Amino acid sequence: MFFLMKPKANMVQRHPFHLVDPSPWPLVASLGGLSLTFGGVLFMHNYKGGGELLCLGVITILYVMFTWWRDVIREALFEGQHTLAVQQGLRLGMILFIVSEIMFFFAFFWAFFTSSVSPVFNIGGVWPPTGIEAISPWGLPFLNTILLLSSGASVTWAHHAIVGGFKKEALQGLGITLAFAVTFTLIQGFEYLSAPFGMSDGVYGSVFYMATGFHGFHVIIGTIFLAVCTFRLYLDHFSRQHHFGFEAAAWYWHFVDVVWLFLFLSIYWWGFNLTV
Incomplete structure (x- = not known):
């Protein structure tokens, strides 16, 4: 009897962390990223089959995103694997991800201030550069600012x-946030269509569209x-004590606001x- 019980005793988990089961998604995601990268390069250089390879990569990445996060939700909601220790790790991971995003945008701000504080003679020695008609901040940009700050609230x-x-009030708050977010994206697209300059118009156009464009991409995400x-809230996936999935989304959205x-x-x- 002792020998029969011993292997079972060895299987008892004596720590609060989640040992993830073997998953195919990291390998599939790697193959999708490889297909996406090679397909994008081939497509931009007009090679035959580049567009198909690019689409295959996009579809693969989207499929992995859905299935991998589905598995994470199942582990948290139905299997109870997300203990307090696991949640702390998830929070730290989200914080580090947002810090990396801050460094990403820091590069664009560095490029802007380097070019604007000390404009070179190639662009006329002034900022905005000679020939560039800058967009007034008190039109659509100011409206978008009000929308994003309101969405943060x-x-x-x-x-x-x-x-x-x-639950009802939470759904209403999220509905209002989504309405503000979609409106912001539409207004940003209209601003791009009516802008008096393009991305190829020197350093001003490059910095403007890279910074605001990547921010718009983050808004969509x-x-x-x-x-x-x-x-998920509608499906009662969140409780008063356990709702880190929403907290991560809220942190990300506040980052987008700032x-x-x-x-x-x-x-x-x-x-x-x-x-100048």
Whole structure:
């Protein structure tokens, strides 16, 4: 009897961490990323089959995103694998991810201030450069600023509603946030269509479209993130004590808000009124 019970005793987990089961998704994601990269290069150089390889990579990455996060949700919600220790690790991982995103945007701000504070003679020695008609900050950019700051308030309202156990109010807060986010993206697209300069118009166009364009891409990601959280909230995946999936989305959205505030103050407002 002792020998029969011994192997079972050795299988008892004596730590609070989650040992992830073997998964095919890291390998599939790597192959998808490889296909995406090679396909993108071949497509941009007009090689035959480049577009198909690029589409295959995109589809593979999207499929892995869905299945891998589905597995994580199942581990957390149905298997109870996300203990307090695991949640702490997830929080630290999300914080480090946001820090890496801050460094990403820091490069664009560095390029902007380097070019604007000390403009070279090639662009006329002034900022905005000679021949560039800068966009006024008090039109669509200011409206977008109000929308994003308001969305930050509504997502905070939704967070407090989840903590308080008010599902209906949380859904309303997330719905308002998503409406603001979609409106922001539409206005940003209209601004691009009506802008008096393009990305190829010197350093000003490059910095402007790279900074605001990547921010817009992050807005789209955050919108999808919050939309998934809204669907999960509707399905009662979140409790008052355990809702890190939503917290991660809220942190990311606040990061997007803060980046836009710096973009508005520096590129739109300060850059528009700068005279050298």
